[in-house]
Amino acid sequence: MEKYLSYSQEVLEAKEKGLPIVALESTIISHGMPYPQNVQTAREVEQIIRDNGAVPATIAIIDGKIKIGLTDEELEMFGNADNVAKTSRRDLGYLLATKKLGATTVAATMIAAELAGIELFVTGGIGGVHRGAQNTMDISADLEELSQTNVAVVCAGAKSILDIGLTLEYLETKGVPVVGFGTDMLPAFYTRESEFSVNIRLDSAKEVADMMRAKWDLGLQGGSVIANPIPKEEAMDASFVNGIIETALVEAEENGIKGKDVTPFLLGKVKELTEGKSLEANIALVKNNARVGAAIAVELNQNK
Amino acid sequence: MEKYLSYSQEVLEAKEKGLPIVALESTIISHGMPYPQNVQTAREVEQIIRDNGAVPATIAIIDGKIKIGLTDEELEMFGNADNVAKTSRRDLGYLLATKKLGATTVAATMIAAELAGIELFVTGGIGGVHRGAQNTMDISADLEELSQTNVAVVCAGAKSILDIGLTLEYLETKGVPVVGFGTDMLPAFYTRESEFSVNIRLDSAKEVADMMRAKWDLGLQGGSVIANPIPKEEAMDASFVNGIIETALVEAEENGIKGKDVTPFLLGKVKELTEGKSLEANIALVKNNARVGAAIAVELNQNK
Amino acid sequence: MEKYLSYSQEVLEAKEKGLPIVALESTIISHGMPYPQNVQTAREVEQIIRDNGAVPATIAIIDGKIKIGLTDEELEMFGNADNVAKTSRRDLGYLLATKKLGATTVAATMIAAELAGIELFVTGGIGGVHRGAQNTMDISADLEELSQTNVAVVCAGAKSILDIGLTLEYLETKGVPVVGFGTDMLPAFYTRESEFSVNIRLDSAKEVADMMRAKWDLGLQGGSVIANPIPKEEAMDASFVNGIIETALVEAEENGIKGKDVTPFLLGKVKELTEGKSLEANIALVKNNARVGAAIAVELNQNK
Ligand SMILES: [Mn+2]
Ligand SMILES: [Mn+2]
Ligand SMILES: [Mn+2]
Numbered sequence: 001m002e003k004y005l006s007y008s009q010e011v012l013e014a015k016e017k018g019l020p021i022v023a024l025e026s027t028i029i030s031h032g033m034p035y036p037q038n039v040q041t042a043r044e045v046e047q048i049i050r051d052n053g054a055v056p057a058t059i060a061i062i063d064g065k066i067k068i069g070l071t072d073e074e075l076e077m078f079g080n081a082d083n084v085a086k087t088s089r090r091d092l093g094y095l096l097a098t099k100k101l102g103a104t105t106v107a108a109t110m111i112a113a114e115l116a117g118i119e120l121f122v123t124g125g126i127g128g129v130h131r132g133a134q135n136t137m138d139i140s141a142d143l144e145e146l147s148q149t150n151v152a153v154v155c156a157g158a159k160s161i162l163d164i165g166l167t168l169e170y171l172e173t174k175g176v177p178v179v180g181f182g183t184d185m186l187p188a189f190y191t192r193e194s195e196f197s198v199n200i201r202l203d204s205a206k207e208v209a210d211m212m213r214a215k216w217d218l219g220l221q222g223g224s225v226i227a228n229p230i231p232k233e234e235a236m237d238a239s240f241v242n243g244i245i246e247t248a249l250v251e252a253e254e255n256g257i258k259g260k261d262v263t264p265f266l267l268g269k270v271k272e273l274t275e276g277k278s279l280e281a282n283i284a285l286v287k288n289n290a291r292v293g294a295a296i297a298v299e300l301n302q303n304k
Numbered sequence: 305m306e307k308y309l310s311y312s313q314e315v316l317e318a319k320e321k322g323l324p325i326v327a328l329e330s331t332i333i334s335h336g337m338p339y340p341q342n343v344q345t346a347r348e349v350e351q352i353i354r355d356n357g358a359v360p361a362t363i364a365i366i367d368g369k370i371k372i373g374l375t376d377e378e379l380e381m382f383g384n385a386d387n388v389a390k391t392s393r394r395d396l397g398y399l400l401a402t403k404k405l406g407a408t409t410v411a412a413t414m415i416a417a418e419l420a421g422i423e424l425f426v427t428g429g430i431g432g433v434h435r436g437a438q439n440t441m442d443i444s445a446d447l448e449e450l451s452q453t454n455v456a457v458v459c460a461g462a463k464s465i466l467d468i469g470l471t472l473e474y475l476e477t478k479g480v481p482v483v484g485f486g487t488d489m490l491p492a493f494y495t496r497e498s499e500f501s502v503n504i505r506l507d508s509a510k511e512v513a514d515m516m517r518a519k520w521d522l523g524l525q526g527g528s529v530i531a532n533p534i535p536k537e538e539a540m541d542a543s544f545v546n547g548i549i550e551t552a553l554v555e556a557e558e559n560g561i562k563g564k565d566v567t568p569f570l571l572g573k574v575k576e577l578t579e580g581k582s583l584e585a586n587i588a589l590v591k592n593n594a595r596v597g598a599a600i601a602v603e604l605n606q607n608k
Numbered sequence: 609m610e611k612y613l614s615y616s617q618e619v620l621e622a623k624e625k626g627l628p629i630v631a632l633e634s635t636i637i638s639h640g641m642p643y644p645q646n647v648q649t650a651r652e653v654e655q656i657i658r659d660n661g662a663v664p665a666t667i668a669i670i671d672g673k674i675k676i677g678l679t680d681e682e683l684e685m686f687g688n689a690d691n692v693a694k695t696s697r698r699d700l701g702y703l704l705a706t707k708k709l710g711a712t713t714v715a716a717t718m719i720a721a722e723l724a725g726i727e728l729f730v731t732g733g734i735g736g737v738h739r740g741a742q743n744t745m746d747i748s749a750d751l752e753e754l755s756q757t758n759v760a761v762v763c764a765g766a767k768s769i770l771d772i773g774l775t776l777e778y779l780e781t782k783g784v785p786v787v788g789f790g791t792d793m794l795p796a797f798y799t800r801e802s803e804f805s806v807n808i809r810l811d812s813a814k815e816v817a818d819m820m821r822a823k824w825d826l827g828l829q830g831g832s833v834i835a836n837p838i839p840k841e842e843a844m845d846a847s848f849v850n851g852i853i854e855t856a857l858v859e860a861e862e863n864g865i866k867g868k869d870v871t872p873f874l875l876g877k878v879k880e881l882t883e884g885k886s887l888e889a890n891i892a893l894v895k896n897n898a899r900v901g902a903a904i905a906v907e908l909n910q911n912k
Contacts, residue, residue, distance in 0.1 A: 001827055089783030093823025094808045097815070107783065115826065134439055135742055137777040144755075144781055147448075165563075169441040173448055175393030175411065200398045207401070215397025218419065219305055259773075438743055451752075469867075473745040477752055479697030479715065504702045511705070519701025522723065523609055 004096055005116060007057075008069025014055035015117070020297035022049045023068075023113035023121040023151070026060040028286070029075075030084040030103035032124070033279065039079035041283050045290045049122070052294030059112045061087055061095045061102030068116045078103075088141045106153065107145035110223060114149050119212070119300050121151050122293035124286050125189045126225060128158040128167030131249070136259055139170065147174035147222045152212050152300070154226045154293040156285040157187035157194065160238075161245055161266040164188060164196055172199070177215070177224040179208060181292060187229035190236040190270075190281050198227060205292065209299030228292045234284035236274070244273045308400055309420060311361075312373025318359035319421070324601035326353045327372075327417035327425040327455070330364040332590070333379075334388040334407035336428070337583065343383035345587050349594045353426070356598030363416045365391055365399045365406030372420045382407075392445045410457065411449035414527060418453050423516070423604050425455050426597035428590050429493045430529060432462040432471030435553070440563055443474065451478035451526045456516050456604070458530045458597040460589040461491035461498065464542075465549055465570040468492060468500055476503070481519070481528040483512060485596060491533035494574075494585050495542040502531060509596065513603030532596045538588035540578070548577045612704055613724060615665075616677025622663035623725070628905035630657045631676075631721035631729040631759070634668040636894070637683075638692040638711035640732070641887065647687035649891055653898045657730070660902030667720045669695055669703045669710030676724045686711075696749045714761065715753035718831060722757050727820070727908050729759050730901035732894050733797045734833060736766040736775030739857070744867055747778065755782035755830045760820050760908070762834045762901040764893040765795035765802065768846075769853055769874040772796060772804055780807070785823070785832040787816060789900060795837035798844040798878075798889050806835060813900065817907030836900045842892035844882070852881045 007015065014021050024045060029038045046056035057069045060078055067074060078084065078101065087095055087102035089111060095102040104112060106126050113121050127140025146153065158167050164186060171178055180186060180198035188194040202208050208226055215224070229235070248269035252258075257265050271278045311319065318325050328349060333342045350360035361373045364382055371378060382388065382405065391399055391406035393415060399406040408416060410430050417425050431444025450457065462471050468490060475482055484490060484502035492498040506512050512530055519528070533539070552573035556562075561569050575582045615623065622629050632653060637646045654664035665677045668686055675682060686692065686709065695703055695710035697719060703710040712720060714734050721729050735748025754761065766775050772794065779786055788794060788806035796802040810816050816834055823832070837843070856877035860866075865873050879886045 001825055004822070004826055088780075089828065090780065090785045090807060092826060092828060093819045093821075094785060096826070097818040097822040111826075111828070129441065134441070137737070137742070137774045137781075139777070139781045141781050141783050144783060166441045169443070172392075172394065173441075173443045173445050175445050175448060177394045177398060199394060210401040211397045213397075214308070214401040217305055218308055218396060218400070218415075220393065220396060220415070433745070438745070470745045473747070476696075476698065477745075477747045477749050479749050479752060481698045481702060503698060514705040515701045517701075518612070518705040521609055522612055522700060522704070522719075524697065524700060524719070 001115060004066050006065040006067050008067070008071055010055060011057045011069035018301070020054040020301035021057050021118045022054045022290070022293050022297045023109055023118045024056055024058040025104050025106060025109040025123050026058060026078065027086055027103040027105050028124060029079050030081070031086060032282070035080050039075055042075060042079065045286055048287055048290040049294045052291055054294040054297040057116070057118060059104050059109050061104065064096050064099040066096070066112045066115070068112065089145060090141070106142040110145045110149040110151045110153065113151045119151060120154065120293055120297040122154045122286070122289045124156060124282055124289070125159045126153060126155050128162040128164070129170050130263065131161070131163045133163060133166060138259065143167070143170050143174065146171065146176045146225065149223055150216055150221060151223045152208070152226055152296065153223055154228055154289045154296065156189050156230050156289060157227045158189065160188040160191065160194070160241055161263060161270070164194055168196055171225065176222055177211070179211070179224055179226045181208070181226055181228040183229055187227050188238070189285070190230065190241050190278065191238040192229040192232065192235045193238060205295035205299045208296050209303050212300065213303045226296065228289050230281060230285040231288050234281045236277070236281060241270070244270055305419060308370050310369040310371050312371070312375055314359060315361045315373035322605070324358040324605035325361050325422045326358045326594070326597050326601045327413055327422045328360055328362040329408050329410060329413040329427050330362060330382065331390055331407040331409050332428060333383050334385070335390060336586070339384050343379055346379060346383065349590055352591055352594040353598045356595055358598040358601040361420065361422060363408050363413050365408065368400050368403040370400070370416045370419070372416065393449060394445070410446040414449045414453040414455045414457065417455045423455060424458065424597055424601040426458045426590070426593045428460060428586055428593070429463045430457060430459050432466040432468070433474050434567065435465070435467045437467060437470060442563065447471070447474050447478065450475065450480045450529065453527055454520055454525060455527045456512070456530055456600065457527050458532055458593045458600065460493050460534050460593060461531045462493065464492040464495070464498070464545055465567060465574070468498055472500055475529065480526055481515070483515070483528055483530045485512070485530055485532040487533055491531050492542070493589070494534065494540040494545050494582065496533040496536065496539045497542060509599035509603045512600050513607050516604065517607045530600065532593050534585060534589040535592050538585045540581070540585060545574070548574055609723060612674050614673040614675050616675070616679055618663060619665045619677035626909070628662040628909035629665050629726045630662045630898070630901050630905045631717055631726045632664055632666040633712050633714060633717040633731050634666060634686065635694055635711040635713050636732060637687050638689070639694060640890070643688050647683055650683060650687065653894055656895055656898040657902045660899055662902040662905040665724065665726060667712050667717050669712065672704050672707040674704070674720045674723070676720065697753060698749070714750040718753045718757040718759045718761065721759045727759060728762065728901055728905040730762045730894070730897045732764060732890055732897070733767045734761060734763050736770040736772070737778050738871065739769070739771045741771060741774060746867065751775070751778050751782065754779065754784045754833065757831055758824055758829060759831045760816065760834055760904065761831050762836055762897045762904065764797050764838050764897060765835045766797065768796040768799070768802070768849055769871060769878070772802055776804055779833065784830055785819070787819070787832055787834045789816070789834055789836040791837055795835050796846070797893070798838065798849050798886065799846040800837040800840065800843045801846060813903035813907045816904050817911050820908065821911045834904065836897050838889060838893040839896050842889045844885070844889060849878070852878055
């Protein structure tokens with residue numbers, strides 16, 4: 001296994017010194033934003049983690065290795081490449097064996113983080129049960145990963161293009177804790193609120209770390225969703241976002257857009273109809289998650 | 305892990321002497337019956353297990369510990385408390401870290417039993433796939449637990465408020481044996497029969513223990529459902545119970561009761577319309593399960 | 609565990625010498641073909657594996673043992689017996705404890721192969737998500753097995769009596785790689801093509817073996833689907849097969865055939881309406897899979 005992992009100097013030193021480490025995914029770099037904004041944002045997010053007492057480890061598949069922490073050159077190359085495959089659990093063996101470039105999704109980043117001994121991972125939003133999944137069975141592999149891989153995932157909830165209610169049901173069946181960080185309500189990515197309650201509300205990084213430690217000490221496999229609402233200043237109005245999604249869903253139906261094509265279509269519509277504010281919001285919430293995630297990583301490092 | 309487990313004197317001695325032990329859940333105490341009937345029933349069920357050659361271990365979460373066996377004082381306190389959280393897999397870490405009171409469901413009791421080295425667990429009925437789950441995805445975490453945690457669960461089948469057919473399909477997909485104890489038909493909690501066949505019929509405790517031992521010796525993770533029909537004298541008529549449920553489902557729909565609110569509504573209606581006979585039946589079937597469970601635990605202790 | 613495994617002389621020697629081994633299932637013998645054609649085909653398939661540099665291990669449950677490799681006498685007896693139970697994960701413990709005859713499905717053969725240290729398994733087609741499973745939840749245990757048991761499964765795709773699209777969604781959620789062997793399109797058993805793309809295309813046995821080794825070296829549990837199209841000469845026309853299935857589905861509905869009875873009905877109709885050509889095709893594709901499977905087993909033996 002070790003032969004597939006390649007650590008950056010910064011992460012290697014952090015591991016040797018026993019410092020808290022925060023994993024970051026790379027799909028947001030390759031598929032979430034245009035170059036060079038993606039690289040710049042990645043660096044800013046990493047710096048926020050450093051400023052909050054932890055060490056960032058951006059994860060990507062490069063040249064037959066799972067990179068745990070990217071150098072400046074690697075990040076630049078990766079952010080500018082156009083042949084990067086979105087990598088979930090099922091793709092990891094293939095991409096490593098063929099030495100192709102891979103951007104890790106939530107599922108693959110969790111796997112890599114666990115392999116590297118990293119207990120906390122910061123992302124924007126998790127995948128979930130797609131709208132209409134009662135018929136399409138389109139359910140993100142992220143949810144299965146949360147039930148089996150020992151990494152806490154700080155996010156801003158599940159995107160409202162998903163079916164949030166069904167996502168919560170799936171996580172309940174699978175025994176995954178869904179924590180509202182300072183909130184009783186599950187946030188929905190662009191919005192601070194949704195109509196759904198979280199399973200558990202916790203108000204401090206220490207409480208989150210203590211819950212995770214108890215879970216893992218018991219030997220209960222899997223992670224948890226730590227749902228951290230987008231900052232107020234950047235949050236969108238729920239009725240505005242939901243209106244866009246409802247409209248886009250009708251449009252998708254009218255145009256015969258189905259299955260896997262629906263999600264990128266919805267995301268595109270949200271971007272278009274928010275006049276680019278969705279990207280700003282996305283960046284703001286990831287940075288906010290980086291702050292909270294670093295704090296939790298510090299606590300997880302102390303209660304080991 | 306051991307730091308979270310706290311054994312009663314009786315269970316500790318049983319473990320030291322290598323006696324057969326039967327796990328019991330505590331949701332039935334906190335959420336299933338009023339005080340003091342709940343405490344009295346719990347004691348009677350424990351005594352039945354002793355009378356049948358095994359040692360009872362009622363499981364609950366108290367003060368940051370998973371109690372394996374409750375003292376009289378603990379049982380009294382627990383049965384009388386009104387701030388007890390229903391505890392499934394996802395809740396265990398949180399309740400232990402925050403030292404809150406937790407009543408273990410089937411899923412959490414299975415986890416605790418396995419951690420404590422107990423192979424057999426007696427309950428009333430397991431959770432399952434809820435009616436309408438094709439749309440709501442409301443599926444009990446008990447089913448996932450049965451597929452991964454090594455504890456045999458003696459119950460009186462799945463409640464007919466659930467969708468029994470879908471519950472059986474789910475268990476089949478997950479590779480969980482469903483055994484009819486002395487019956488070819490899956491019992492449905494209040495009734496001895498249903499329209500569904502079991503996967504395997506076994507007629508003695510030894511046969512059940514031998515099947516489980518072979519499964520576990522092979523390294524096949526998970527438990528099994530040992531479905532033991534309610535005693536004839538206490539059984540209700542299937543058409544009577546199903547009539548109540550059908551009526552209650554219509555009423556729920558008319559009153560806009562949805563999702564998680566449906567199950568307690570149905571259970572309430574069953575109780576109301578059976579004029580309390582459902583509680584009597586519930587007690588009778590648990591006691592009957594305790595007898596069968598103790599016998600299986602004795603056999604499991606011998607074929608180890 | 610070892611006490612339940614019984615190796616044939618041929619397989620035992622192969623293990624001692626470190627030769628590549630290919631697992632074969634026995635449901636095709638007991639339930640897939642009439643005697644003596646079933647026994648003859650089984651022997652021919654085994655010989656193809658030998659001719660391609662590997663050792664065949666046909667797997668069946670006999671007299672309380674999992675047989676890894678059948679002697680001529682065992683194969684003859686097994687192929688001629690009429691009391692053979694189809695054995696999936698849930699049935700293994702029961703059949704071993706009661707010493708009944710069991711024919712291993714894809715799921716059970718994967719389990720047995722893993723227990724015996726065999727990494728490659730050749731079959732005809734895997735189980736999947738049944739048509740209408742959105743309502744019936746009828747989903748083969750084979751899919752769960754593929755997500756947890758470390759065996760690569762060479763098959764000719766999923767039968768078009770299944771819902772192939774939903775089967776692919778389920779496998780994606782579960783993180784199972786679906787490889788097209790020399791094809792971008794998932795083959796559908798009797799046909800070389802379907803409307804569905806595979807996740808990964810690989811064109812040589814070595815590439816498949818390298819992907820699997822990387823996956824397993826990472827510690828990623830589970831197998832993969834290696835979908836190998838039926839040879840051109842034997843392939844049926846997709847519109848012909850799909851037409852038969854559509855007609856049969858209507859007929860099933862009209863006759864009130866439901867749930868578990870639909871699949872055997874559809875298979876029967878396919879056989880009837882192809883005037884026995886489906887059996888010929890079935891034999892041809894299994895032999896073709898044996899060739900490819902042996903080649904992959906040879907490569908897996910070299911990259912260990
Ligand atoms: Mn999907
Ligand atoms: Mn539920
Ligand atoms: Mn089925």
